[in-house]
Amino acid sequence: MVKEVRAVMNMRGISGYFNFRQASPFDVTQLSVNLANLRELVGPYHVHNFPVPSVRSGQCSNDNVGGHYNPFAVDTTSETYPVGPGSTHDKYETGDLGGKHMSLSGRSTFQMTFTDFSLPLFGQNSVVGRSVVIHLVNGERYACASIGYPGAVTVASATCGCALVGLVQ
Template sequence: GSNSVIGRSVVIHLAEDSSRWVCATIKNDNVQINVISTFETTLSGYISMSQTKVNPDADTEVFVVLSQEDSSTTSAHMWHVHETEVTDGDCASTDGHYNPEGINGGAGFTTYNYLCSSMGSDYCEVGDMVGKFEALDMPAKQLYTDAKLPLSSLNSVSGRSIVVHDEAGAGARLACASLIDSAATSLTPETETETEPEEGFSSWAAGAIIIVVAFAATYFLAIFFTKKQTTNYSL
């Protein structure tokens, strides 16, 4: 669901000053399909998507890392998955919002906007990312979980595109990038190719954390009993 912890992290803090000691990412152990859109003009960065392979109904993790090329701070950028890939760098070539279910048919914008924002993704166009989540503020680094964003099957968004619009809710298309299977492109460390995943949080990371917790418990118990013995001797 939208509040899934997959893709987030667990952090253990030191007792004495609450500083961050060790951490691990919570991963999905299933084989994943990954797609990515890389932005290189006007905006720089990427939007990556990851979903369990051969399960288009599974949650999709959407990771946004974007900024203005001039490093300026802007807000309220609408963003959507569009029907087709980008041709010759022209954002107009991507056609309209990806909406294979025809959800917005004749309902009117006001009614649609209310249903999408208040009733959940079942009432949203598949490609309406701002309706399902929020507008983007630049620079952006956000993780979303989408229950309605298939990366496989007939309605897959792979091979389509993402369009980011001008700030303050303006409709002009600011930047765009095609959604490409990550196996066909160079990726950042955060977006792995479609391979058998390494053991996730439930295995090696969990084991490491258990060892750390056990060590910490032993350390503090040793201090406790040492102090107790010292107190007894002084009586």
């Protein structure tokens, strides 16, 4: 059962997407990044804890999207925390996409596909429903988008006051 989700970026002039695809809970995740109009302003990018709220100010703030997604409490202050790509993915925060793969620094556009060994779309540590935040080179949050299913999402609700037999598809 393949799972594919996307964060569509359209903020502060930056446009594009982060596409996440995982064939099963036992497979690696393919991360495709396609961004335009970066204007050489940005660098790191991460998955953050919560989705972007639709109507609040400061959408990318810590109050709204939380910190970097780090379900295994990897110590980023440790002298053994990797600086840039090159280490095994379990050594990084789950959400440290730029650290694991490649920074956006010095680029106007960015198009690349990565294989990630620790970015699940299934289970309790899934990144589905969280957000991607692009930071300025100095670390300040700059643009963000929620990670969700492409297309319309159908929400259903049922209230029953008696025995129920049926099928939901």
